[in-house]
Amino acid sequence: MQLFIAPGDELPIYRQIMRQITDAIAGGRLGAGEKLASQRDLAEQLVVSPLTVKKAYDELEREGLIRTERGRGTFVAERAAVDPERQRQHLRAGARRLMSRARLSGVSLAEVVALLHEVEAELGLAPAGDGLGSAGGDGTPAPLSDHPFDQPHDQEEPES
Amino acid sequence: MNVVELNNVDQMYAGGVLALSDVSVSIEAGQVVGLVGENGAGKTTLMRIAMGMLGPRRGTVRLFGLDPRHDAVGVKRRIGYVSEDQILPAFLRVDRVIDLHRSLFPTWDDALAMRLAERFKISPKAKIRTLSKGQARQVALLCAVAHRPELLLLDEPAGGLDPAARREFLETSIRLLNEAGTAILFSSHYLTDVERMADRLVMLHDGRVLIDSDLDTLRESYSLALFPANGAVSRERLLALDGCLGVRERSGGLRALFALAPAETSELLEETVGIGDAPCHRIGLEEMFIELVGGQA
Numbered sequence: 417m418q419l420f421i422a423p424g425d426e427l428p429i430y431r432q433i434m435r436q437i438t439d440a441i442a443g444g445r446l447g448a449g450e451k452l453a454s455q456r457d458l459a460e461q462l463v464v465s466p467l468t469v470k471k472a473y474d475e476l477e478r479e480g481l482i483r484t485e486r487g488r489g490t491f492v493a494e495r496a497a498v499d500p501e502r503q504r505q506h507l508r509a510g511a512r513r514l515m516s517r518a519r520l521s522g523v524s525l526a527e528v529v530a531l532l533h534e535v536e537a538e539l540g541l542a543p544a545g546d547g548l549g550s551a552g553g554d555g556t557p558a559p560l561s562d563h564p565f566d567q568p569h570d571q572e573e574p575e576s
Numbered sequence: 577m578n579v580v581e582l583n584n585v586d587q588m589y590a591g592g593v594l595a596l597s598d599v600s601v602s603i604e605a606g607q608v609v610g611l612v613g614e615n616g617a618g619k620t621t622l623m624r625i626a627m628g629m630l631g632p633r634r635g636t637v638r639l640f641g642l643d644p645r646h647d648a649v650g651v652k653r654r655i656g657y658v659s660e661d662q663i664l665p666a667f668l669r670v671d672r673v674i675d676l677h678r679s680l681f682p683t684w685d686d687a688l689a690m691r692l693a694e695r696f697k698i699s700p701k702a703k704i705r706t707l708s709k710g711q712a713r714q715v716a717l718l719c720a721v722a723h724r725p726e727l728l729l730l731d732e733p734a735g736g737l738d739p740a741a742r743r744e745f746l747e748t749s750i751r752l753l754n755e756a757g758t759a760i761l762f763s764s765h766y767l768t769d770v771e772r773m774a775d776r777l778v779m780l781h782d783g784r785v786l787i788d789s790d791l792d793t794l795r796e797s798y799s800l801a802l803f804p805a806n807g808a809v810s811r812e813r814l815l816a817l818d819g820c821l822g823v824r825e826r827s828g829g830l831r832a833l834f835a836l837a838p839a840e841t842s843e844l845l846e847e848t849v850g851i852g853d854a855p856c857h858r859i860g861l862e863e864m865f866i867e868l869v870g871g872q873a
Contacts, residue, residue: 423771424860428795456754463746465608466754467775471792 417446417453421462429464433472441481441492443540452482452490479506577641578602579727579759580626585635587621587783595621597783599635603759605726610774610791611763614869617780619763620659623731626761627657640726653681655727656720656758658713660735664704670715671700674722681723688755689722692748710741717745721752728752730762734769742766746773767861777861781869787821799838800859800867801845803830809849817848822868833859833867 417440421432440446452458455473459466473490476482480503484490518528580603587596596618603609611619624630625637628644628651637644644651664673674693678684693700696714704712713733721728730749734742746769752758764770770777770791777794779787787794798821803809805828814823814832819841823832834841838856846852859867 423768424862426858426860428792429771430792459754460747460750462772463743463750464772465775466750467606467608468792 419458419462421464429462430468430472430475433458433462433469434475437472437476438481439539445540446492448492448494450492452492454489479503578638579605579607579640580761581636581638581641582622582626582632583636585622585625585632585637587618587625587630587633589621594783596625596632596780599780599783599785601778601785601788603727603761605759606753606757607776608753608760608762608774609776609778610770611761611778611780612765612767612770612865613763613780613786618783619780620731621783622780623657623659623729623761623763627655627729628652653683653723654725655729656723656725657729657731658716658720658733659731660733662716664712664716666703666705668704669700670698670702670704670707673704673715674700674719677719677722683723685722685724688724689718692718692722695748708741710737710744713737713741713745714748717748721756721758724756725758728758728760728762730760732763732765734764734766742769749773767865771861779865779868786868794861794864795858797835797837798859798864799834799836799841799856800863801832801834801841801854801856803832803851803854805829808851813849817844819844824867824870831867833864 417437419433419436421429423429425432427435437446437452446452452473453461455466455469459469462469473482473484477484477490481493482490483493514528515525517523518525523531580601582599582601585596585599586594589595599618599622601609601622611622613619621630625632626639626644628637628639628648631637631645639651640654642651668676670693674689678686678689692714696711696718698707698711698715704715707715717733728749733749734745737745749760749762750773753760760773762770762773774791777787777789777791778785803814809830811823811825811830814820814830817834819835821833821835823830825831834844834856836844838858841856842852842854845854845856
């Protein structure tokens with residue numbers, strides 16, 4: 417899988433790497449069990465510090481999206497490895513931000529939902545309920561990327 | 577133990593101008609530190625002091641726990657150095673230059689030297705003066721790293737190179753990092769290079785350390801707040817706030833840099849100066865640099 421990073425972008429490089437891998441997994445371009453480039457190879461390929469790649473991989477592993485097996489490499493996690501509670505919290509925090517932004521700019525809930533459908537199509541995600549691709553046919557929603565909200569927040573933000 | 581340990585270092589230029597003032601910097605094994613600052617900010621002086629080429633006027637310098645002034649040979653054998661104005665003997669052949677360096681370093685790794693020479697596609701028989709600037713810099717890099725140093729000091733290593741040669745130089749440095757885990761201190765005016773390579777950033781300004789921070793923290797926990805030219809808040813008031821690193825006046829308005837994430841900056845401004853609606857942006861390295869050292873207008 418090809419990644420591209422842009423120094424000087426608003427996101428730090430490790431987040432750019434995380435975002436692209438997350439998108440690829442969510443969009444099915446990286447399937448469960450598929451092997452990722454080694455940290456060393458990716459550092460050389462992207463010409464970035466090996467510690468930056470390590471940080472991106474460590475974070476993705478903490479989020480349960482990938483797993484590293486000593487001596488074998490790094491792989492996309494099976495669906496079961498994703499902690500659903502953690503993902504939900506992530507999504508909730510993002511949803512709060514999205515809704516408060518929508519409210520501020522006078523965008524209705526229906527319009528936000530329409531927007532989400534558009535984004536889903538853009539990312540090449542199967543419509544929920546179809547269970548296509550690597551989703552496994554059990555209707556489990558794919559783990560979504562957090563990037564539409566710029567930054568994952570572990571704690572929920574107080575409503576203001 | 578830290579690879580580099582500078583404590584409260586002062587240094588003067590000839591003529592009594594302060595080149596470094598109370599500078600403390602330490603580098604851990606395997607860390608890549610980008611050193612930035614305007615011309616004359618003290619970057620080269622800092623490198624030379626770290627190498628023991630200059631003694632500090634005040635303060636202490638330790639490399640691998642040793643004093644480079646007392647243990648010059650022992651220390652130099654464990655470091656590599658490349659600078660923009662480094663001059664290799666123009667009349668010598670590449671292989672002779674390499675031989676020369678091999679004879680100086682007991683830990684010289686012939687296999688590594690060969691691999692690099694092959695990758696650079698530089699003929700060992702070529703005379704230095706026939707090489708392009710980029711190729712000459714690559715020979716210098718080869719000579720600086722083939723003894724597998726624990727610390728690599730790169731002073732404007734990409735200065736004067738075209739973008740392709742610069743990238744090639746970075747790629748080689750990354751490979752070396754991967755292979756040997758060498759700690760690197762490099763100075764550069766190319767902030768995108770710093771962003772690619774460095775884990776940590778040290779910014780010098782007028783001989784002082786203005787910023788010493790993990791690069792990602794810098795990207796995520798710094799923000800720029802913008803104030804219109806309506807006099808709602810003064811420059812002095814902003815500068816007095818906790819976390820405010822600098823205020824610049826541009827086209828009548830004020831721009832204040834904070835060591836806080838945008839949301840935190842907004843909150844602080846609301847609580848302290850009662851301005852809740854000043855836009856607070858995350859900011860790239862280049863903009864941060866300009867905000868800190870750029871002029872007022």
